[in-house]
Amino acid sequence: MASTEALVTHGLAESDLLELYRRMVLLRTYDERSVVYHRQGRIGTYAIFWNHEAIQAGATFALSGDDWIFPSYRESAIGLVRGMPVETILQWWRGHPSGWWNPADWNVASIAVPIATHVPHAAGLAWGKKLRGLPTVAMAFFGDGATSEGAFHEGVNLAAVMNAPAVFVCNNNQWAISTPIEAQTRAETLADKAVGYGIPGVRVDGLDVLAVYAAAREAVERARSGGGPTLIEAVHYRAAPHATADDPRAYIDQARVEEERARECLGRYEDVLKNAGVLTVERAEAVRKEAEDLLRAGITAAEAEAPADPDLLFRNAYVDPPGNMRNG
């Protein structure tokens, strides 16, 4: 696993380090507020990504704005790193049609609900952009459980064969709902799976944002310079329920979870920055406040929006709808 020290002195300016911090705080704040909003009945069931922020912020920090992100439901708020409005994502979780965006507006694909099925999309986009002579990289996120699906296998293989500029980021939080990684695979590491596709596989500490960034940067550079895809396994441990509807006490060791929570990624990065003299207490407070304000404004905007027009049932189904579509 890569170490953080190398990175602080390696290529990232102070402003970068702080921007990365801002993104992590924004994601963390989004997540923590969402759990509250859910409890208050203001959003629906919600897939918690607490302590996954280092992976999401770190990996995407290696991308340029033209590169595409393919999130799973676990990265529902990843558009925030591209400036997507908070209310858009909140509306997604509120089941309001304004939560559905045009991927091309943000170069962020739709949230993939069915496991691993977006992996071939990322392969296809990366390949298709390359065919057009564009330098675009596609980065797909998925979990440890996703690596068992055929769609993962077929998608990564397609990208590898087409030498497509894709980066596959596996968030190995060691659980798929209640299924532990040992019941998912017999491989020693998930990065090992890269061997079977003839591409590099990298294992990285998923709680170390700079290590994730470094691994992603290398993968993105390789992809962009014609070296093909990379599989990154970001290892950590799911320290929150799978989703608001889930009660993990039935299957998880709570003591282990508490231990993991104590090692959470945002505080860890904060310490790195503070020790390096990059972040002051005041600055941290300001960043946090900005994020909280954004969330407050976001939920307000979401709740202020008019209820959806039921006619949207039909308006978005086809570009050129069949005449009998409204029959029912």
Add this chain to the structure above:
Amino acid sequence: MASTEALVTHGLAESDLLELYRRMVLLRTYDERSVVYHRQGRIGTYAIFWNHEAIQAGATFALSGDDWIFPSYRESAIGLVRGMPVETILQWWRGHPSGWWNPADWNVASIAVPIATHVPHAAGLAWGKKLRGLPTVAMAFFGDGATSEGAFHEGVNLAAVMNAPAVFVCNNNQWAISTPIEAQTRAETLADKAVGYGIPGVRVDGLDVLAVYAAAREAVERARSGGGPTLIEAVHYRAAPHATADDPRAYIDQARVEEERARECLGRYEDVLKNAGVLTVERAEAVRKEAEDLLRAGITAAEAEAPADPDLLFRNAYVDPPGNMRNG
């Protein structure tokens, strides 16, 4: 790759070596005659397995009769090694219902036409037998192209996680119809794919029947003793058309094919046996004649059979059919 010499002195009695020879000859004869029968309009489209006999005979020779074989269409005649009548297999290719057998009669599953979809069946059978405390091993055959399918991935992973006694034999003939292995995978070898499942992967010369046998025996022993599945990649080169309907001249280098044909596996084994003093010219002739007689009797029996009763449409569809099944 393993070498043959080791094997001649390693565990196989002369009678075994000859039985292995007999099986190869039987398979070769079946294949060569089938191509002729097809040309004569006596069987339908036929998937040629010429020069794949070392893999089929060698790998299955490591099994006991209680072990199960899961063939693809490329191993359509593999039941011959278990004593299945020639006419049964000929009838399959003739589209006659008597070509469909009860897998439990021979411990040979049905011929899998859709690529790789039988891999999970082998995993399930091996796992299910293990759950019953039985020592049964399941051996599945499939091609290089099959390794790209999600079903391959999911099946091997399932077997690995369940520590199922399964042996996966990949017949890497380097072509999937017209698609060469380089367009199928970027991995250096297909055995490499085993790494991603945490199981041993072995590469073996697919034209060396004793090497195939040795690799299979090790895998079968491991499986039976609780060590879980193995992936065997048997490497060779498709030296015949994909099937009778295929004209490979459009995509394959005929010079390379001729070269490969010259190295064919049966003659090679014959030489090994002759050099070792195990096989005489007369014996070889007798074995060949026996096989030809079997084929002649087989096609005669198949052609003598009464045409199928169209009511079989309905009789085999359900154990307990719905009342309206015959409506149409």
Add this chain to the structure above:
Amino acid sequence: MAELTLVEAVNDALHTELARDADVMVLGEDVGRAGGVFRATAGLLDRFGSDRCVDTPLAEAGLLGGAVGLCMAGWRPVVEMQYDAFSYPCLDQLITHVGRYHWRTGGRMEFPLTIRMPYGGGVRAPELHDDSPEAYYVHTPGIKVAIPSTPADAKGLLAAAIRDPDPVVIFEPKLVYRTARGEVPEGDYVVPLGKARVAREGTDVTLIAYGAMVNVCELTADALDVSCEVIDIRSLRPLDEETILASVAKTGRVVIVHEAPRTAGFGAELAALIAERAIFDLQGPVLRVTGYDVPYPYWTIEDAYMPSVERVSAAVRKLVQ
């Protein structure tokens, strides 16, 4: 008799069948440690052990394909698909193998597997937690399909499916998993496949439905001053044609209701049956009230998608006017 919810009745059936027959095993994603995301499999792991209640890798095709192999080894696997739309990866195994393998053995080997899954909309969930995929399954030869709407039927049909020698798919209406409550016989209890249930007798119009739509039809019958006969199909294949045709002969008017998209949904099959076998009984058009031919919508507007008492009432009024 115990009063149970529908999902408790499913759980009861599994406990009963695993206790009755040592060849029955349950497998799926999160069915063991967690007892299923809806707790349909709760208690099985503790009671029957990890050989007979198995958390599988996250791979629906591998799961169903594995179950085919388990059948070959003599097991009667009960496979849970976690949600309707997450069963789609298994369709290839379903169509190419589960529905054909018995035929492929010349009718000699049996594949007594059961697939069960929660299905249907109205639950305020993210996309792909709302589908009604029964038409894909019932169109597939070699497969049987049943859909309960009451707790007793949820138990009895699942038991019938598990005991059936053919592959059976059970769709459980998740919208009423916890709101449908009713008396459920304890212990052994089987509701045979192929028998519809006349949920309510009536003389003017026949409402035909299954799953959560049966309740919508009953509410419609309550709301209207038209005498509605409500038929709960329960078993889509085998189909109880006689009960349907007898009701149509009596009422001469038919409304068919389902959540699935309209085109080539199972309602079309019911309408086709009636158009073939009861044409001279009909006093008006055969109407369908269904989901639309659009992707299942954003959940704040899903009520506009789901057949409602209003929409079913409008169809009934059209017929009796």
Add this chain to the structure above:
Amino acid sequence: MAELTLVEAVNDALHTELARDADVMVLGEDVGRAGGVFRATAGLLDRFGSDRCVDTPLAEAGLLGGAVGLCMAGWRPVVEMQYDAFSYPCLDQLITHVGRYHWRTGGRMEFPLTIRMPYGGGVRAPELHDDSPEAYYVHTPGIKVAIPSTPADAKGLLAAAIRDPDPVVIFEPKLVYRTARGEVPEGDYVVPLGKARVAREGTDVTLIAYGAMVNVCELTADALDVSCEVIDIRSLRPLDEETILASVAKTGRVVIVHEAPRTAGFGAELAALIAERAIFDLQGPVLRVTGYDVPYPYWTIEDAYMPSVERVSAAVRKLVQ
């Protein structure tokens, strides 16, 4: 005009469309070097290069999922599935993504992809080379489906599909790939989706079919001394309801013919349409002549499975007696 076989017309359409629009590309198993197992893509690799005619790995879900991504990159992919039954692994991508992604972008991004495949039975092939899976596709929201029966339509409908802004699936009746011959306009030629073809006018009975069954209906019309109107549906979604209803209004008698299994096949949808919209025009039951609800059989007895002139004739006679 050139006289072409149906598969040659498909090839002509692909050449024409790739030449017309630089965004169109073809991908699939063996479409490049070999030109397709039926030679439908012959010559494309040489003419348009390996960027626009691509041999993919053997993985149908990856293939279709990859095409979704290609759409996002601005391509108009034409995906070949090698055979009907080998398309089943792609159903998950079809249902969860191809049919929904436009909706999922709030109607802002287009997915103008085309899937084409040979389909249907009667070709004396091993199992799973004979399926008629159109019902799975047409039941899926967001998808359009067309099935030509003549060479001209094979060209024109495929061109329409490729130019259509929505995902379209084209099933090509492989039984008549080389036996259906006819005049095909050269160059640009489009047959719009959503228009049925009256293959033959008649007054006594309406025979409705698509694909290879259109020919069976025409032969039936030839064989009988009953005036049969033969309607070639051509486009299953969008569906030309008017042409169907007008014919039923004229004849009052209907026989629907398809190869696919009967239950919840597309014939059920056609019967349901007629039972809803033309009930008072009918002078008899709406009959279906279809494949059976059984696995597609061993090929020596496949003729007993396929709708035949005899079976269609028997249905017609039942109606006109």
